[in-house]
Amino acid sequence: MQQVIEYLKQNQSRFVEELCQYVRFASVSAQPRHHSDLQRCAQWLVKHCRAIGLDARVCPTAGHPIVLAKTRPSRKASGHRPRILVYGHYDVQPPEPFDLWESPPFEPRIQGRSLFARGASDNKGQNLAHLKAVEAYLSTGTDLPCDLVFVIEGEEEVGSKSLGAFLKTHRKELACDAVVISDTGMPTPKHPALTYALRGIAAFEVIVHGPSRDLHSGIFGGTVDNPAMALCQLIGKLRDRNGRVAIPGFYDDVKPLSAFERKQFKRLPFQESEYRRFLGVPKLFGEKGFTPIEQRSARPTLEINGLTSGYQGEGSKTIVPSWARVKLTARLVPDQDPKKVVKLVREHIRKLCPPSARLEIKCGHGAEPYIVSPDSPQAQAALNALRRSFDCEPVLIREGGSIPIVNEFKKILRADALMLGLALPDDNAHSPNEKFDLGCFAKGQAMSAYLWQELATACSR
Numbered sequence: 001m002q003q004v005i006e007y008l009k010q011n012q013s014r015f016v017e018e019l020c021q022y023v024r025f026a027s028v029s030a031q032p033r034h035h036s037d038l039q040r041c042a043q044w045l046v047k048h049c050r051a052i053g054l055d056a057r058v059c060p061t062a063g064h065p066i067v068l069a070k071t072r073p074s075r076k077a078s079g080h081r082p083r084i085l086v087y088g089h090y091d092v093q094p095p096e097p098f099d100l101w102e103s104p105p106f107e108p109r110i111q112g113r114s115l116f117a118r119g120a121s122d123n124k125g126q127n128l129a130h131l132k133a134v135e136a137y138l139s140t141g142t143d144l145p146c147d148l149v150f151v152i153e154g155e156e157e158v159g160s161k162s163l164g165a166f167l168k169t170h171r172k173e174l175a176c177d178a179v180v181i182s183d184t185g186m187p188t189p190k191h192p193a194l195t196y197a198l199r200g201i202a203a204f205e206v207i208v209h210g211p212s213r214d215l216h217s218g219i220f221g222g223t224v225d226n227p228a229m230a231l232c233q234l235i236g237k238l239r240d241r242n243g244r245v246a247i248p249g250f251y252d253d254v255k256p257l258s259a260f261e262r263k264q265f266k267r268l269p270f271q272e273s274e275y276r277r278f279l280g281v282p283k284l285f286g287e288k289g290f291t292p293i294e295q296r297s298a299r300p301t302l303e304i305n306g307l308t309s310g311y312q313g314e315g316s317k318t319i320v321p322s323w324a325r326v327k328l329t330a331r332l333v334p335d336q337d338p339k340k341v342v343k344l345v346r347e348h349i350r351k352l353c354p355p356s357a358r359l360e361i362k363c364g365h366g367a368e369p370y371i372v373s374p375d376s377p378q379a380q381a382a383l384n385a386l387r388r389s390f391d392c393e394p395v396l397i398r399e400g401g402s403i404p405i406v407n408e409f410k411k412i413l414r415a416d417a418l419m420l421g422l423a424l425p426d427d428n429a430h431s432p433n434e435k436f437d438l439g440c441f442a443k444g445q446a447m448s449a450y451l452w453q454e455l456a457t458a459c460s461r
Helices: 002-010 012-023 032-051 120-140 163-169 227-235 259-265 272-279 292-297 338-352 377-390 404-413 438-459
Strands: 055-059 066-070 083-089 109-111 114-116 147-153 178-181 193-198 200-209 301-309 323-332 358-367 395-399 417-419 435-437
Touching (some): 002 438, 012 032, 032 066, 083 404, 114 438, 120 147, 120 435, 178 404, 193 377, 200 338, 227 301, 323 338, 338 358, 404 417, 435 438
Parallel strands (some): 083 178, 193 395
Antiparallel strands (some): 055 066, 109 114, 114 435, 200 323
């Protein structure tokens, strides 16, 4: 194993240059003009995987291609060998607005210990770290204790539309004991993290219809209900003064935080005053009885994402608008069922709508919450790998966002996902001047190298 770690240390400058090659591809999945860039990026990735000793191929989909790479069967292996699937994505977010970048987004720039470029941390640097760990094993002739399969897709930033069908079609080829995903983050380099839970989501659009057309507010105002006013009164009743969602049954299935989890959250670095300044708010607000860390990652919410009605231009236009619209999303936690929550929200909103208006509710995307026991052998193996590579005690965190693909792996492959993110909070994912900490890049490679040993042992029990 020492040979593997030494190989990683000795080749860091080359690895950084290869990451620079990787991020030069403008693989923006949301913009059709970058279709050829995505194709070329996938081909580069396949070539790179083959160069380090993996069997790799481009798998066409209805959208952008998926790169599939596998370790070759071990001649020394006998009996069952654990098999681990590593997931990542080579597509990136649009770089706009360009004027806020300090250097061109697809021309990598190294400043201090950071590499600046679109996709550096989300997600090219993170998935390349795992590939470099495999290279270290293969190049030093060190036996891998498990078989590995890499699935690196090109549509994560546009909803992973082709991934579910790909997993079903290749279910037998992708059968595994665990899934490793490095597409999240850690609080600081001194707090490497295992993300063991994700919130789910349910989206809605609520439209209150009033008169058949906008009306003169002087001539007709006072005789018809104003849809904008009715909608505001309606949504104002969806939350109480203590920050709790005021929908009957909303909290019925919420799995309470354990004393162990709340103790772990207290280990996380957090200064309320710094957090408040970072957000630019005069005072924090959240569900009473919970800390900000718990509120943003482990408690359900109902948020207004957009609200519009009537005239929005310069000056005034004295009308009673014909409609008002609000976009809502509920973030869900274990064991909430999105379908049940959708039903509860719809029923309650219908009761709140006055008879003087007509209600329309459109349901959008949804995803179930996800959780893996932090006490499981696989989770403990991941924590051991973090401990060995970062040389400090790792932390357990929940992610407030939703990653629907994690549930796809669980449903289709019947394997739990271990989320071992290498990004830092200030890496500007999805924003101008995205970067990746090169120290995290190097330690992430070591973490990956240790992880195969730890997981092989855990999966063989």
